[in-house]
Amino acid sequence: MIRLEHVSKTFDTVSGDVHAVKEVNLEIQDGEIFGIIGFSGAGKSTLVRCINLLERPSNGKVWIDDEELTKMSEKALREVRKKIGMIFQHFNLMRSRTVYQNIAFPLKGSGLSKEEMDKKITSLLELVDLGDKKDAYPSQLSGGQKQRVAIARALANDPKVLLCDEATSALDPQTTKSILKLLKQVNEKLGITIVLITHEMAVIKEICDRVAVMEKGKVIEEGNILEVFCKPQAKVTKDFIATTSNISRIYEMVDEGSALTELKPGQHLVKLNYDAVNTSKALISEISRDFHVDTNIIFGNVEIIKDSPLGDLVVIFGGQKEDIQNAIAYMEKHDVKVEVLKEC
Ligand SMILES: Nc1ncnc2c1ncn2[C@@H]1O[C@H](COP(=O)(O)OP(=O)(O)OP(=O)(O)O)[C@@H](O)[C@H]1O
Numbered sequence: 001m002i003r004l005e006h007v008s009k010t011f012d013t014v015s016g017d018v019h020a021v022k023e024v025n026l027e028i029q030d031g032e033i034f035g036i037i038g039f040s041g042a043g044k045s046t047l048v049r050c051i052n053l054l055e056r057p058s059n060g061k062v063w064i065d066d067e068e069l070t071k072m073s074e075k076a077l078r079e080v081r082k083k084i085g086m087i088f089q090h091f092n093l094m095r096s097r098t099v100y101q102n103i104a105f106p107l108k109g110s111g112l113s114k115e116e117m118d119k120k121i122t123s124l125l126e127l128v129d130l131g132d133k134k135d136a137y138p139s140q141l142s143g144g145q146k147q148r149v150a151i152a153r154a155l156a157n158d159p160k161v162l163l164c165d166e167a168t169s170a171l172d173p174q175t176t177k178s179i180l181k182l183l184k185q186v187n188e189k190l191g192i193t194i195v196l197i198t199h200e201m202a203v204i205k206e207i208c209d210r211v212a213v214m215e216k217g218k219v220i221e222e223g224n225i226l227e228v229f230c231k232p233q234a235k236v237t238k239d240f241i242a243t244t245s246n247i248s249r250i251y252e253m254v255d256e257g258s259a260l261t262e263l264k265p266g267q268h269l270v271k272l273n274y275d276a277v278n279t280s281k282a283l284i285s286e287i288s289r290d291f292h293v294d295t296n297i298i299f300g301n302v303e304i305i306k307d308s309p310l311g312d313l314v315v316i317f318g319g320q321k322e323d324i325q326n327a328i329a330y331m332e333k334h335d336v337k338v339e340v341l342k343e344c
Contacts, residue, residue: 002028002051002161002193007060008217009046020046021057022217028195028210030160033187035204035225036197037240038214044197047214048163051195052084053077064161082106085154085192089166091146093138099125099149100134106156124152127189128182144175151182155190162186164196168203180206201240205229205305213237226306230275245301247271247312254341260298263344268317268324269298273337275310283334284315287327294318314341 009021021043028034038044049055050062053069062069069080093102103121112120125131128148138146147167154162164183168176184207187194198204204211204225211228213221213236221234232238242248250271254261261269274283287293295315302311317324328338 001030001063001065002026002195003061003063004047004050005061005063007047007050007057007062009043009050009055010058019217021050024060024217024219026212026219026222028193030193031187031191032209033184033194033196033207035208035211036195036214037199037201037204037211038197039199039236042214043217044199044214045165048165048195048197051161051163052081052086054086082157083159084161084163085157085159086163086165087147087150087154087167089169091138091143091150093146093149093153095138098135098137099130099141102138102149103152103156106153110157120156121152124155127155127186128152142175143171144178147171147175147179148182151179151186155186155192159192161193161195164194166198167196169198169200176203177206183207201244205244205303209306213240224306226275226308226310229303229305230310244303245312246299247301247314250299250314250341261342263316263342264318265344266318266321267344268340269342270315270317270328271339271341272313272315272331273311273339274313274335275308283331283336287317287330291323291327291330292319293323293327 004024004026007021007024008019011018011020024047036044036047046055050057053062057070060070064080067080069077072080094105097105100121103124104117107117107120125134128151130145130148130152133141133145138149141149168179171179180203183194186192196203196208208225210224211222212219213234215236221228221232221237228237229241232241254269263269284295288295295317298314298316300311300313302309317327331338
């Protein structure tokens with residue numbers, strides 16, 4: 001388990017103190033994929049670098065299992081750091097060395113024989129699906145392949161923890177997906193705890209078990225991914241979630257008087273928000289059958305998070321006003337959040 005207790009980091013700069021991380025308390029369990037999200041400058045990189053003490057906290061304690069890193073000598077820390085791999089946005093490979101030599105680098109001084117080293121590197125190359133690239137130089141690889149080499153290198157010392165600092169930010173969406181899939185595989189196959197920082201909610205949604213949201217150096221919200229997506233508390237969390245959906249477009253469309261939002265007498269334009277709890281009920285057909293309300297679906301956004309569907313639908317309800325009101329009350333009773341955007 002990784003435990004941060006009251007961790008703060010202040011940089012002393014010519015223009016004054018920069019409080020990059022303020023009083024952060026976090027517990028990250030063994031084997032989980034923990035995401036840290038925040039806008040640029042929120043303090044994510046500094047915080048993640050405090051975990052392996054690449055950045056020494058100005059205050060607070062960092063624990064991994066029952067060892068306090070913040071109390072250790074540099075020598076002891078060097079040993080502990082071998083068990084904490086790290087990958088970066090720009091891969092940080094050595095350009096003058098081949099893929100094989102890059103992966104071999106952290107194994108220097110490991111005491112492994114040449115054969116053992118060769119076996120290890122071959123299996124790492126297979127894991128990251130680069131068996132045919134061992135003699136290539138970084139300049140001959142795509143961004144995704146470079147990140148795969150970086151992952152193999154980070155795993156060379158059999159770490160317990162892998163820190164990922166914006167590991168997919170320089171990659172296109174498809175390559176991002178393949179790298180996230182590889183990280184998930186590393187987590188599941190090798191049982192490695194992953195701490196991943198990003199400014200993209202789509203990345204968090206794809207693979208994380210839990211997430212912490214950072215703003216101005218502080219963790220302002222934390223929870224399991226489904227909880228945070230279903231019931232975001234902080235404005236910045238809501239803003240991040242909105243980036244993964246086009247549903248907020250409906251507000252602009254209403255303001256702009258878009259043809260899609262035009263209503264006939266008796267109709268209501270409604271946004272329905274539902275989560276895993278209520279997707280199992282056939283609510284739309286029930287309100288049609290029991291309340292005589294017609295439903296025309298305009299558009300929707302359904303996410304699958306940790307195997308649970310949750311999302312929003314924008315619909316037009318048509319029928320008698322009283323029937324529509326009863327149908328809305330029925331939906332609310334079944335935990336659907338209903339927002340009437342416009343009525344005619
Ligand atoms: N070595 C440093 N010296 C001075 N200030 C720093 C240093 N490193 C980071 N900062 C400052 O600390 C704050 C947090 O930076 P940090 O890089 O941790 O944020 P971030 O959320 O990772 O942002 P980004 O995604 O843009 O990297 C910023 O105001 C940044 O300018």
